[in-house]
Amino acid sequence: MQTRASEQTIEGGLVDPVMELQAGFRAIMGAMAQPGTVHRSDTSAKPPLPLTPLAALAALTLCDYDTTLWLDADLDTQVVRAWLGFHCGTSIVDDKALADFVLTGDAMQLSDLAAFAPGEQEFPDRSATLIVQVPSLSGGQHLRLNGPGIRTFSTASPKGLPENFVAQWEGNNARFPLGVDLILCGPEGFLSIPRTTRINLLEV
Template sequence: MTEMQYPSGVIEAAHSFRTIMDAVARPGRILPFTAVPPAPWPLWTTTASVARTLCDFQTPVWLSPELCTEPVTHYIRFHTGAPIVSTPEDASFIFLQADDSMSDLSRFAQGTHEYPDRSATLVIQTASLRNEGHVELSGPGIPQPLIFHAEGMSSGFWDAMARNHAQFPLGVDVIFVSPDAIAAIPRSTAIRLQETV
């Protein structure tokens, strides 16, 4: 199989970078995100585009067991040069599949008070993203409280995200990727679970 690169190289990478940065600057906003390069299953093309845009030889990557296949690890090493590490606390970028049991964010690098940027960014594949549900976001980049939903994420995860915000400037940042969209929730974003009937 021939290794594929972006057909339009710099233009395609620049478009992906702008979209990702826009998502980070506007937390909870769901932005269309299309990707050209093919990717080995179970890595979506949109997730692969995030990896190719943000990862390099200086950013260790950890893959959840669902994503840690030989074709995926080869793909990431070949296209980004990023080392694949065996322990999540050693990674700069964490690639995960949405999972109801994901409620412990402390196992990922949190940064230090001297170097808060030495924290992890979680890239989570989710089947769908919607601005509805019972999770309310507020904070920098959000002019008014915003409702957010990522398929497969439990209340336990959102409780963990609220604790993550409470330790700002430490903590992890999160990028959600669906098959055709992207949204980000940095650690500066406050999380509140609305009451459900």
């Protein structure tokens, strides 16, 4: 069993790390610059379940030896911890309030965005970025987004977010310039919602 666990820890990394991490970074930055739009990036990552390839790519792209990462209950397994530690070197912490990045396998567990690091008045960039796995970037609540990076408004309907997500996000907006940023990872790609984005629920 130790041999199998060790093999799973090492295997499943990026075939071409330089090119894939550059492409992943461009896709994530594009998603951050254009909230509500889907940006695709192919990856060869084969992480241990239930971590998905695109969420793994986001973690490998953003996390390194100088960052801290918190995992939710779905992803906090010995194998996932070891795989992330081996491939990106990030330090995994048990206190969500101390994490630079948050990786969650179940968006429904985002019941309190205020529990994550909001940054500091002098250093608002020290807030947490949440990497959130969702089953799809469509088919959920219909959201209207506006704010920086959006010409008039954009719409998105990521599946799997909590029912009270819009209310939670209003609270996140209210803390600006503090607050968290979201990177949603679905099979289609990345969709970002920065703290500067305002969200309303659309009636369909």
